[in-house]
Amino acid sequence: MEETISFKLNGKKTGFTTDPNQTxxxxxxxxxxxxxxxxGCGIGFCGACTxxxxxxxxxxxxxxxxxxxxxxxxxxxxxxKKGKLHPLQKSFIDHDxxxxxxxxxxxxxxxxGLLKKNPSPTPEEIIxxxxxxxxxxxxxxxxxxxxxxxxxxxxxxx
Amino acid sequence: xxxxxxxTAVPSPEQTGTGIKRRSFVKLLGGGIFIFFQxxxxxxxxxxxxxxxxxxxxxxxxxxxxxxxxxxxxxxGKIEMGQGIITSLAQxxxxxxxxxxxxxxxxxxDTDLCPYDQGTWGSLTTRSFGPNARAAAAEAKAVxxxxxxxxxxxPASQLEVREGVVIDTKNPQNTVSYGQLAKGQKLEKYLDVxxxxxxxxxxxxxxxxxxxxDAKLKVTGEAKYAGDMKxxxxxxxxxxxxxxxxxxxxxxxxxxxxxxxxxxxVRDGDFIAVVSxxxxxxxxxxxxxxxxxxxxxxxxxxxxxxxxxxxxxSRVNVVKTDGDLIIGRQQSAKIFEHTYNDxxxxxxAIETHTALAVxxxxxxxVWASTQSPFGLQDGIIRELGLTREKVRVITPxxxxxxxxxxxxxxxxxxxxxxxxxxxxxMVVWTRDEVFFYDTFHPAGVVKINSGIDNSGKITMWxxxxxxxxxxxxxxxxxxxxxxxxxxxxxxxxxxxxxxxxGPWRAPNNNMNTFARETQADIMASxxxxxxxxxxxxxxxxxxxxxxxKSVAETFGYTAGKTPSGRGIGIACGTDAGTWVATMAEVKxxxxxxxxxxxxxxxxxxxxxxxxxxxxxxxxxxxIAMALxxxxxxxxxxxxxxxxxRNFDSYQIPRFSxxxxxxxxxxxxxxxxxxxxxxxxxxxxxxxxxNAIFDATGARLFRMPFTRERVLEALKRV
Numbered sequence: 033m034e035e036t037i038s039f040k041l042n043g044k045k046t047g048f049t050t051d052p053n054q055t056x057x058x059x060x061x062x063x064x065x066x067x068x069x070x071x072g073c074g075i076g077f078c079g080a081c082t083x084x085x086x087x088x089x090x091x092x093x094x095x096x097x098x099x100x101x102x103x104x105x106x107x108x109x110x111x112x113k114k115g116k117l118h119p120l121q122k123s124f125i126d127h128d129x130x131x132x133x134x135x136x137x138x139x140x141x142x143x144x145g146l147l148k149k150n151p152s153p154t155p156e157e158i159i160x161x162x163x164x165x166x167x168x169x170x171x172x173x174x175x176x177x178x179x180x181x182x183x184x185x186x187x188x189x190x
Numbered sequence: 191x192x193x194x195x196x197x198t199a200v201p202s203p204e205q206t207g208t209g210i211k212r213r214s215f216v217k218l219l220g221g222g223i224f225i226f227f228q229x230x231x232x233x234x235x236x237x238x239x240x241x242x243x244x245x246x247x248x249x250x251x252x253x254x255x256x257x258x259x260x261x262x263x264x265x266x267g268k269i270e271m272g273q274g275i276i277t278s279l280a281q282x283x284x285x286x287x288x289x290x291x292x293x294x295x296x297x298x299x300d301t302d303l304c305p306y307d308q309g310t311w312g313s314l315t316t317r318s319f320g321p322n323a324r325a326a327a328a329e330a331k332a333v334x335x336x337x338x339x340x341x342x343x344x345p346a347s348q349l350e351v352r353e354g355v356v357i358d359t360k361n362p363q364n365t366v367s368y369g370q371l372a373k374g375q376k377l378e379k380y381l382d383v384x385x386x387x388x389x390x391x392x393x394x395x396x397x398x399x400x401x402x403x404d405a406k407l408k409v410t411g412e413a414k415y416a417g418d419m420k421x422x423x424x425x426x427x428x429x430x431x432x433x434x435x436x437x438x439x440x441x442x443x444x445x446x447x448x449x450x451x452x453x454x455x456v457r458d459g460d461f462i463a464v465v466s467x468x469x470x471x472x473x474x475x476x477x478x479x480x481x482x483x484x485x486x487x488x489x490x491x492x493x494x495x496x497x498x499x500x501x502x503x504s505r506v507n508v509v510k511t512d513g514d515l516i517i518g519r520q521q522s523a524k525i526f527e528h529t530y531n532d533x534x535x536x537x538x539a540i541e542t543h544t545a546l547a548v549x550x551x552x553x554x555x556v557w558a559s560t561q562s563p564f565g566l567q568d569g570i571i572r573e574l575g576l577t578r579e580k581v582r583v584i585t586p587x588x589x590x591x592x593x594x595x596x597x598x599x600x601x602x603x604x605x606x607x608x609x610x611x612x613x614x615x616m617v618v619w620t621r622d623e624v625f626f627y628d629t630f631h632p633a634g635v636v637k638i639n640s641g642i643d644n645s646g647k648i649t650m651w652x653x654x655x656x657x658x659x660x661x662x663x664x665x666x667x668x669x670x671x672x673x674x675x676x677x678x679x680x681x682x683x684x685x686x687x688x689x690x691x692g693p694w695r696a697p698n699n700n701m702n703t704f705a706r707e708t709q710a711d712i713m714a715s716x717x718x719x720x721x722x723x724x725x726x727x728x729x730x731x732x733x734x735x736x737x738x739k740s741v742a743e744t745f746g747y748t749a750g751k752t753p754s755g756r757g758i759g760i761a762c763g764t765d766a767g768t769w770v771a772t773m774a775e776v777k778x779x780x781x782x783x784x785x786x787x788x789x790x791x792x793x794x795x796x797x798x799x800x801x802x803x804x805x806x807x808x809x810x811x812x813i814a815m816a817l818x819x820x821x822x823x824x825x826x827x828x829x830x831x832x833x834x835r836n837f838d839s840y841q842i843p844r845f846s847x848x849x850x851x852x853x854x855x856x857x858x859x860x861x862x863x864x865x866x867x868x869x870x871x872x873x874x875x876x877x878x879x880n881a882i883f884d885a886t887g888a889r890l891f892r893m894p895f896t897r898e899r900v901l902e903a904l905k906r907v
Contacts, residue, residue, distance in 0.1 A: 051468075051470075053470070054468070054470050055469075055470055058468075058469040058470055061418075062420075062468075062469060065420070066411070067411065067414070067417070067418035068410070068411015068412070069411070070415075070417075070540070070541070070589070071417065071542065071618060072540045072541070072542070072621070073621040073836055073837050074620055074621055074622075074836075075621070075836055075838065077836060077837035077838055078540055078621075078837055080540055107411070108409075108410065108411035109410070109411050111410075112410055117406075117409070117410070120409075121409040121410060124405070124409045125401070125405040125406060125409055128401040128402055128405065128803065128807060130272075130402065130405060130408055130409070131272030131273070131274070131402070131590075131807065131811060132271050132272025132539070132540070132541070132587070132588065132589045132590040132591075133272065133404065133405075133407075133408030133409075133413055133587065133589070134415065134539070134540045134541040134589030134590060135540045136408050136409055137409075137411045140409060158845075159845045159846050160846070162845045163844050163845050163846055164844075165845075166538075166540060166837060166842060166844070167540070167814075168538050168539055168540050168590050168592070168815065168842060169272045169590060169811045169814075169815075170810060170811030170812065170813065170814025170815045170843070171807070171810075171811065171814075172814055172843070172844075172845050172848045173810065173814075173848050173850075173851065174807075174810070175845075176845065176848075
């Protein structure tokens, strides 16, 4: 029952033969070695596995790889362009907005999706956008500030 | 500092315990100067559980390596799980060795390379390991200066070190760098050190704020956690789990699992697993195993827990007695008797327990997410009957621990499966498995019988803590007649906890501080005295008084008798050698019972603060995490059956819950460093409960303060 599935992964066209029902999360991690996308709960409740599919934040533990077919998938590794950090990544470092770092990629990807839709969110909009991403270390307030700083920077065209 | 003995002779095998292992360092790591020290000399032996004490091989292990490029690598058995020691330990090393911070590399939690360590918990890294490591580093610097003295041909007393370069003070052109000293060397030095208080005026890095040095790796997805490791031929495993604690397997049919493409069933007695190179396939296969069980469960659940505990047979232990309770009672104008309780709590690190194990010949290497790499090594030795040299545990970044990864079962499972299959085996516990095998914060009950005189002085304090432990159970206040009694589980007579329990960030102090500080608040209110004034009136502890003054200023506290309707609550406590005082403001929706914490101010005295930035972030994290035990976290269970199995029903704090936080660390550079990862979590529950009372007059005696419980308490007003 294997199929050839093609999609754009971090800007590059990719095609491979696989069981289309395989979970996107495990395909990204095990087939492509993109281990920045994390397993946290397996049922879409923590957000550690969030990636962008056509600019929409998606819980990769909840979708079969076939869902990505013909679309564009961006993982945390794809945010860094030619070694240059994405403004969100830079801003998370500047605000020291992380501790153990395990939820960080998923939160950054969720925020990236949010900023694509709403380039200048209010703090309330950031909170509601990130509400379903869990962070156990308690970096929440710094994360909210980091997203706001990144939004300003991105609007400035930097 | 006392001059310690420095030896260059290789210790005999009797001295090292594992001579072969020691000699492999140079081979493993390449050349340079190696500084070894005896980790056992720095340990508090009485604090080590018997099963771990046997690990104390009295071995000299690598501690520092100075490489030819001048890089200083520090090896520590501690692990990095977000608490930031990868940054703060490097700061200490840079200061002691006079090298720039960028030249210090940390290798953590590798049992082959690092000195023995009990585990990363109890906020001990900075206060216990830190001073010893600093003393050893200072001695290491003396070794380097000795080498430089020979090379430069001037006495050591004439030399000083700046940024890793040894300089002849009488002839500043005459220099040699650490890297040059290490060139071509394969030199091993052995230290026996005793810690001493360092002169804080000489610190360059310690005491200054540094951001997480691992942040870039973590925002790019490059940081490697145990589950990110990959080996050729690696298979994923899922293990058959019982439906409840106390259930025993009676029959099993694995034929369904065997039919799943690419899956192999592995069996060793009741230990049954499925393995496949494809992670989805093992999930599919494990669900196809049919198993029957017999049950032997306790008749306890989350609803009857308090009665269960109060009626349980236990070991009674009087922890502390001051004065005479009978006299205290006679001196009391008002007596207060209240019972408090809290539930089992899950740790909920976002990374689940994970391990990859591989056998190469007869030696197993395990990469594991654990707070206890040496504990896991012991566990594997016991389970597989291997010798210590044949088990290596490596701890990559750990995705949160909070005490939950003091346990290491997944690492033993991976090693067992690697042996059974002959392949590298990756075990990534599902969230469901973590909820089942978590070593939960033990639920507990506290009963307090206390009294005050007409002036509002506490005259009597009779404190009884059932099953949740005595950390933080001390009175704090200056009470002439006080007694603390602990009731703990006596498993031979009566099993209280139906499943595993263990340390949960500031173990049990949250509960003890909640009970003590609520009782204090009740007494203040009954005496008609402002709650801060009441506490200061009953405190002699100057550190606590200083914390109160600081937090009151930060918060902008104004006195008022409770309930004032303002929604302001306060609480204090000590944990891990650190003093904490907290003030919180809440808004209560009386129609729904919903409580929003608007702001929290917190001051702590933690002695010398090595990294004020990291410590501040730990305080913020403590406050955020505390909102969970305060409002929602309560494990639902029925006997040995855990009902909460994921984040759908077990709710942990979210972005919208966060208050504005103002944290302050008092400047105590002249004092020994204390714990920072846990203390600020202990006061939040009580401060919020007291704030709810101040807002509404409703008093809560049971955590968490769910909306239902707030509504119920409001009805009693």
